[in-house]
Amino acid sequence: MFFWSLVLIAVGIFSSFIYGRSRIKLNSKKQGTKSKSLPTYYAQYVLMWCLFPALIVYFSWAIFQEQIIQNIVISNFEFIEGAVYNEGLLLAEIRNVANNPSFADGKSIEIINAASHYSSLRQISQISFYTSIIIIMLLGALYASQKLKPEFHAQHTIERYIQYILIFCSSVAIFTTIGIVFSLIFESLRFFAEVSIFEFLFSTEWYPFIPIREGQTAAEGSFGAVPIFAGTFLVMVVAMCVAVPLGLLTAIYLAEYASQRVRKTVKPLLEILAGIPTIVYGFFAFVSVAPFVKAFGQSIGIDASPTSALAAGMVMGVMIIPFISSLSDDVINSVPQSLREASLGIGANKAETIKKVILPAALPGIVGAFLLAISRAIGETMIVVVAAGTAPNLTGNPFENVTTVTVQIVVALIGDQEFDNPRTLSAFALGLVLFVITLFLNIIALQIVKRYRERYE
Amino acid sequence: MSNSKILANSVDVYYGSKQALFGISMDIKEKEVTALIGPSGCGKSTFLRCINRMNDLIEICKVSGSIKVDNEEIISDKTDVVSLRSKIGMVFQKPNPFPKSIFDNVAYGPTIHGLVDSKNDLEEIVHSSLKKAGLFDEVKDRLNEPGTSLSGGQQQRLCIARAIAVNPEIILMDEPCSALDPIATAIIEELIDELRLNYTIIIVTHSMQQAARVSQKTCFFHLGELIETGETNKIFTNPDNTKTQDYITGRFG
Amino acid sequence: MNNSVAKEKIVSLRKKRSLEDMRFKYYGFTAMCLSLAVLVFLLYTIFSKGYTAFQKTIVLLEVDYNQEVLKLTPDSSDEEMEKGKFFRVKKQAIENFFPDLSKSDIKLVKKLFSINVDNEIKDYFLDNPEVINTKQQIWVTAHSDVDQLLKGNSRRDVPEDRRKLNDIQLSYVDQLVEENRVKQVFNNFFFTKADSRHPEIAGVAGSFMGSLFTLFTVFILSFPIAIGASVYLEEFAPKNRITELIEVNISNLAAVPSIVFGLLGLGVLLNVFGLPRSTPLVGGSVLALMTLPTIIIACRASLKAVPPSIKEGALAVGATKTQAVFHHVVPLALPGTLTGTIIGLAQALGETAPLIMIGMIAFIPNIPTGLTEPSAALPVQIYLWVESAERGFQEKSAAAIMVILIFLFMMNAIAVFLRNRFERKW
Numbered sequence A: 001m002f003f004w005s006l007v008l009i010a011v012g013i014f015s016s017f018i019y020g021r022s023r024i025k026l027n028s029k030k031q032g033t034k035s036k037s038l039p040t041y042y043a044q045y046v047l048m049w050c051l052f053p054a055l056i057v058y059f060s061w062a063i064f065q066e067q068i069i070q071n072i073v074i075s076n077f078e079f080i081e082g083a084v085y086n087e088g089l090l091l092a093e094i095r096n097v098a099n100n101p102s103f104a105d106g107k108s109i110e111i112i113n114a115a116s117h118y119s120s121l122r123q124i125s126q127i128s129f130y131t132s133i134i135i136i137m138l139l140g141a142l143y144a145s146q147k148l149k150p151e152f153h154a155q156h157t158i159e160r161y162i163q164y165i166l167i168f169c170s171s172v173a174i175f176t177t178i179g180i181v182f183s184l185i186f187e188s189l190r191f192f193a194e195v196s197i198f199e200f201l202f203s204t205e206w207y208p209f210i211p212i213r214e215g216q217t218a219a220e221g222s223f224g225a226v227p228i229f230a231g232t233f234l235v236m237v238v239a240m241c242v243a244v245p246l247g248l249l250t251a252i253y254l255a256e257y258a259s260q261r262v263r264k265t266v267k268p269l270l271e272i273l274a275g276i277p278t279i280v281y282g283f284f285a286f287v288s289v290a291p292f293v294k295a296f297g298q299s300i301g302i303d304a305s306p307t308s309a310l311a312a313g314m315v316m317g318v319m320i321i322p323f324i325s326s327l328s329d330d331v332i333n334s335v336p337q338s339l340r341e342a343s344l345g346i347g348a349n350k351a352e353t354i355k356k357v358i359l360p361a362a363l364p365g366i367v368g369a370f371l372l373a374i375s376r377a378i379g380e381t382m383i384v385v386v387a388a389g390t391a392p393n394l395t396g397n398p399f400e401n402v403t404t405v406t407v408q409i410v411v412a413l414i415g416d417q418e419f420d421n422p423r424t425l426s427a428f429a430l431g432l433v434l435f436v437i438t439l440f441l442n443i444i445a446l447q448i449v450k451r452y453r454e455r456y457e
Numbered sequence B: 001m002s003n004s005k006i007l008a009n010s011v012d013v014y015y016g017s018k019q020a021l022f023g024i025s026m027d028i029k030e031k032e033v034t035a036l037i038g039p040s041g042c043g044k045s046t047f048l049r050c051i052n053r054m055n056d057l058i059e060i061c062k063v064s065g066s067i068k069v070d071n072e073e074i075i076s077d078k079t080d081v082v083s084l085r086s087k088i089g090m091v092f093q094k095p096n097p098f099p100k101s102i103f104d105n106v107a108y109g110p111t112i113h114g115l116v117d118s119k120n121d122l123e124e125i126v127h128s129s130l131k132k133a134g135l136f137d138e139v140k141d142r143l144n145e146p147g148t149s150l151s152g153g154q155q156q157r158l159c160i161a162r163a164i165a166v167n168p169e170i171i172l173m174d175e176p177c178s179a180l181d182p183i184a185t186a187i188i189e190e191l192i193d194e195l196r197l198n199y200t201i202i203i204v205t206h207s208m209q210q211a212a213r214v215s216q217k218t219c220f221f222h223l224g225e226l227i228e229t230g231e232t233n234k235i236f237t238n239p240d241n242t243k244t245q246d247y248i249t250g251r252f253g
Numbered sequence C: 001m002n003n004s005v006a007k008e009k010i011v012s013l014r015k016k017r018s019l020e021d022m023r024f025k026y027y028g029f030t031a032m033c034l035s036l037a038v039l040v041f042l043l044y045t046i047f048s049k050g051y052t053a054f055q056k057t058i059v060l061l062e063v064d065y066n067q068e069v070l071k072l073t074p075d076s077s078d079e080e081m082e083k084g085k086f087f088r089v090k091k092q093a094i095e096n097f098f099p100d101l102s103k104s105d106i107k108l109v110k111k112l113f114s115i116n117v118d119n120e121i122k123d124y125f126l127d128n129p130e131v132i133n134t135k136q137q138i139w140v141t142a143h144s145d146v147d148q149l150l151k152g153n154s155r156r157d158v159p160e161d162r163r164k165l166n167d168i169q170l171s172y173v174d175q176l177v178e179e180n181r182v183k184q185v186f187n188n189f190f191f192t193k194a195d196s197r198h199p200e201i202a203g204v205a206g207s208f209m210g211s212l213f214t215l216f217t218v219f220i221l222s223f224p225i226a227i228g229a230s231v232y233l234e235e236f237a238p239k240n241r242i243t244e245l246i247e248v249n250i251s252n253l254a255a256v257p258s259i260v261f262g263l264l265g266l267g268v269l270l271n272v273f274g275l276p277r278s279t280p281l282v283g284g285s286v287l288a289l290m291t292l293p294t295i296i297i298a299c300r301a302s303l304k305a306v307p308p309s310i311k312e313g314a315l316a317v318g319a320t321k322t323q324a325v326f327h328h329v330v331p332l333a334l335p336g337t338l339t340g341t342i343i344g345l346a347q348a349l350g351e352t353a354p355l356i357m358i359g360m361i362a363f364i365p366n367i368p369t370g371l372t373e374p375s376a377a378l379p380v381q382i383y384l385w386v387e388s389a390e391r392g393f394q395e396k397s398a399a400a401i402m403v404i405l406i407f408l409f410m411m412n413a414i415a416v417f418l419r420n421r422f423e424r425k426w
């Protein structure tokens, strides 16, 4: 359906273009006047009237077809009295049988009937989809062709449409934000309908109960997210302890000491470090750093778990180094040269100039960079998923297993997702917390950096 | 005033709160070259850009007053800016050919205005425009090379050809020779002299000699005001205003 | 006299100060080297863990294509041949693999072979139907446990109960090595097969195609939308509240954690719009929204870099603003936008968390052929393999990382090439 309908639409818009073009030429010849716009604009006009209605039909079909068909199939399903049905499983079964008749062996007659019902509905939907796309394109072209008169200023109209399209493109960013906020809040509200917000924010017990058998109630779990927040914080602190000194010192060295040649080679290398996917860091943490941390812990008499906050945090710190160093590098470079010269001019050496003049001057920018880095660390997922573990330990010991917000989101949503279960919904509540905190950090950081920039511009 | 092409009446221009032109009134005759002279920042370009509404591009720029081209008001919301600009060509201080082939540079205007119906017609227009701009012989073998590969003087003539190609009646030139060497300048000046037969030309220039050589009328601007306007000969030999006198003798500016 | 003391003090202080200066510089240098050392160590780890995955172990097996066992005749049609009883041939071949095997030993020997051996025996026959009723020596894939043992990835000096292969099996393997009946060859499966429960026949082809389809979706969605948004904001947008809101939105979206985009995909695209789970279509849409800010920023920068004189030139010959922008400014900004897009796509390629959220983590044992088919993606495949308990998957995950890194490297090289080739200095 996907491919052929695109072909259909492509053919439609192509022929509408050709049609519009020849039609306006004909019309203006008939009337003996020149058309107000170039023929290609009339052609584009017809094209747009063909394309956009077709796209609307296409997307509404793509979005709603399956759901409508499923609803019809279920409402016509011959339920046997007394039997318990899980609608999702039932639908999956019906779909399987419909798509693959060899699965029909041994299925009950109701299911087989429903499957053939499903297939026939799909066929009907398919046929009506193609016909309605063709009809809507013809209607669009018909409407547009009425306007194909030389005195109609097609270019004006087309340019207005283009404006609408551009405005739509720009508003995608807003729709995305609305979508994020909507989905987070909507599902979180469902979560907080079952779990009190105070328990979530202040209780220290995180035992999301996973119902094993059907019919078990889910509300027996306890959803105190404090250990998760603490774990996130611990990993973040470890990461910053690694990233801040290394990143900042690297930036200082590159900006103030390194020769042009060193800078030219090291910067792209750091960019490589920044471009490595985080799952790769996760792998690194898992196979190299975590065993090392465990061995190290044992050597000093601490019983380190194989996945620890320390391993995850250290690797995350490495991941953040290029982020901090490039941001700090920018900030340090934007400190005016005159300040540097003033300090060097009274006989201070480079280290003193950096420590007493440049860093204080660049401090707001650097703080901004740190905040952005923290927000990065909190939102980072794959490293901690692979290397930090899932046990909600409330501990300050970095050798222990901790869990983070992002890990819990992943854990809650891996596997079966049941949206009537607080276990699944808790992911959205945690996501909301994550979103709010990172957004907050970003806004502050951007504000600080912006003020800082203004000061030196 | 039978053959007045452009008639400006008390034109004021503001950039934000800053006034750049103060009540400019001017009468420009058909098929003449009018030179606008004056010290830097006195508003020559600003006035020039009012005539083809190029100032619309600058958001803070507000124009009031009246300018009539062929007795039609152009400082109004109802003006069709696009057809106005196809009637009034403009050549800029720095040559700005499109980064496309020489042919496409000239062909762009006629194509978007639908002046041609066939490829042959288009070629015809391009060639004739290049000929009118005195560039054809130099580039006829390399019409497909990018316009930016030409020399500065050639580029400026290409821009003139581009302006001529849409068959304008008026050509505005904002210091067209300021980026060129004396030889290229001489060629362009000659060209302007030829174009005068078919077009009304307004040229902004900082060179008194150039103004004297190419123009019939000269207007002297100072600090946003039109100080004096008249026959070029008269302005350069016997101006009425002492400021004009000072300027053309090089005492300020 | 006082003066000379002061001077001495200054001199000694200066020495101390310059020592301090040296030390500070040294700190910076060390920090830089440490960062780079980690990079080297990381790449080394990946390479040293992963290079063995490009080889597989194969075993020489004597197969008797007896027509009775196969239940085929030399004149059987192709369809009938497809249905030949190859598993019986295989069973026989394994029973005779070593002379005089007892029942329990046969079970042990069987575990030295990959599950795929049936197919290999069959494919060999279908390619050469004339071998019916002959005995053939063919190389078949060994089980991952044998493979790992011979590659030295799993150790033989641990107690038997902590080994995958027991002592008897070990001795068989040793015997095979002695008789030259095993060897290591290039592992074509790694590049031609999709994921599998069995490490020896698991490959990246499925997830690679999944990633390609996902990136295709990202490109198709984000490139035009980003250009539209940038052109509007840069060339047409009035300076007002709404425009400002859009700009703030874009810069904030750039910093939203990727996992939150995953929740968006799950909550809106899957649950509200009911798009198909685990598909490149949904994964690509989510990543497209994520990549938008990156591309918009690049596109706006390139639009800004086009000198206004070009636009003025077009307007002066009577082009409308829309014409001037779309005929002249946008084409000139395209190379820069494309560079930014490739960099954005490179980021999207490595994104894992959002894809997990929308279900691209499902086990998909076949190679996807379309945007709306369930499929895996490279980074998620890596995650699955890292998490897997099976020893044989670890080298696979490192090798898959090599594949993704090479892919990334090529994309960045293209971006740099584009930048150098098409970037104009005005």
Ligand SMILES: Nc1ncnc2c1ncn2[C@@H]1O[C@H](COP(=O)(O)OP(=O)(O)OP(=O)(O)O)[C@@H](O)[C@H]1O
Pocket: B015, B020, B038, B039, B040, B041, B042, B043, B044, B045, B046, B047, B058
């Ligand atoms: N885009 C603008 N924004 C604000 N003010 C402007 C702008 N363009 C011009 N001005 C102001 O308007 C006045 C007239 O400028 P204009 O460019 O017309 O001078 P000019 O006579 O062409 O000078 P020149 O000979 O140097 O080109 C100047 O004071 C200038 O500062």
Ligand SMILES: [Mg+2]
Pocket: B044, B045, B046, B174
């Ligand atoms: Mg000027």
